[in-house]
Amino acid sequence: MTCYYPRMPEMPQSPASRVVHAQVTRDEDGQRVDNFLMRRLKGVPRSRIYRLLRKGEVRVNKGRCKPDYRLSVGDVVRIPPVTRSEKKLEDLPLPEGLARTLAESVLLEDDDLLILNKPAGLPVHGGSGVPVGVIEGLRRLRPEAGFLELAHRLDRETSGCLVLARNRPALLAFHELLRHGGVDKVYHTLVAGHWQGGPRRVVQSLSRTERRGEVRLVQVDEEGQDADSFFTPRQGFAEATLMDVQIGTGRTHQIRVHAAHEGHPVAGDRHYGDFEFNRRMRRLGLKRQFLHAASLRFTLPTRGCAYDVVAPLDPALEQVLEKLEPR
Template sequence: MLARLKGVPKSMIYRIVRKGEVRVNKGRIKPEYKLQNGDRVRIPPVRVAERETRTLSVKLNKISSLPDRILFEDDALLILNKPFGIAVHGGSGVDFGVIEALRALRPEARFLELVHRLDRDTSGVLLIAKKRSALRALHEQLRLKKIQKDYLALVKGHWPSSCKKVQAPLLKNVLQNGGRVVKVSSEGKVSETHFKVEERFEYATLLKASPITGRTHQIRVHTLHSGHPIAFDNRYGDREFDRHLQDTGLNRLFLHAATLCCQHPLGGTLSIEAPLDDQLRHCLQILRKKSPFL
């Protein structure tokens, strides 16, 4: 398939295979199926982005700044402090994302694949594998829940210190435009997030959120379910709370993948911290001035 679909992002190819869109002998097959002599394979139509579009994308500010946001790199891994407002990969109405941009910026790279995902408006630590062996090793750690990921989230109101864990099953619905909406439902998948209060303000709380499972929009929906939505969440947020924060200069989702700890595929423990961007730091500075005794 890779030879037939030149120019198509690998992430898109893997996705159509996972979803069963590739048919063998007119039937659906599992991703692990091995082709046999005589098999007839049908590949669905795939829209291939023009190379000119990719070249133009590289010139965009957030894309061209990616090399400056590298936190760590060696022969096996590349770790970014992903900026907010950019998807990690193309699809769902997005022509390109971080992984396509990196491939365009580094045409000589033989292998670049996302290890995990972040929402478009979430910033912070993002792992990219530079070797297939590294990708397999890290995926195994994710499967066994051996990768520790901690996020910082600014939420509405005073989060109770006694609320240290939220266990609420999450059900994902895909909209016609490709967008995703997640809600708490008994029909959903088991989901668990641990929380710790980092700092309190007059009408907000800064939380450390550590997802145990890795569901879509998990932290955003679990905080909403607890009555404390995240600041400037355009899907699950509270507009009145956002208005309270206007004088801080904040106008983006306050959710940041701050730290990640895992076993390096080549040996040893790897611990990475991604600093907050200027807008998030400025917001906290203003809140501290307004809440000097909390």
């Protein structure tokens, strides 16, 4: 006797449980593959995305690729199945306080760029322990925006001018300006001690060193990447100096490492600073590193539009300056 059993229906696969082959569009031309994946796999931790790349599970035109590989129009990216055990980031409500802070921080917005006065303590993108950064918050505030990308970065504890691009030509044009010194960036910082000798250019190459917690530290190293910073004293105090700093390059922790190398570490800097000086500054109300991206000046070649943007100093930093004893 032959028995026939009814065939069980196949369970439909969710997008996260099957391989996806995504073709790169014109708007995605020139984008790094790691950033491409972060947009396509929203809510997946960055560490997981980099693991997929390392293991070769992500392919471009059937070949392995590194995270910094830049995509071209028509490339086909193989995106492997990714299981999200947590709720997707875009499904979580944006905290009301963060939404208001971001909206109030916008300094300038046009068809090409969005420039804001980034608050201290807010990372430019989410990571371990911080689910929402500037870019995730702004994308959720502007769900209608088809394109919104960080054009550069600031440390989490650094406040001030931060540029985001609203289209890929503007993003690539701004990156080209950065590479060739076409962006005039000025920072305000308070450093320990009496700065001697007036304005000074510091040219010291930098390289990354050991990791301390979540932070990869940087050191002066002749074999490292070129870096130059121009320090100009603005105001002297009994035990500190307020400085303007212009940077010709944008290396990680550049100003902080150069300042410490010159014997005048940035106030409140936990990694390269002076412990006793920082403790005295905390008594005056300094709860972060005193580093602020004060202004940006550049001309975007895509439309010939000139930008001259100033970010007001954080009132908390102003209050610290008012409490310092004059020299």
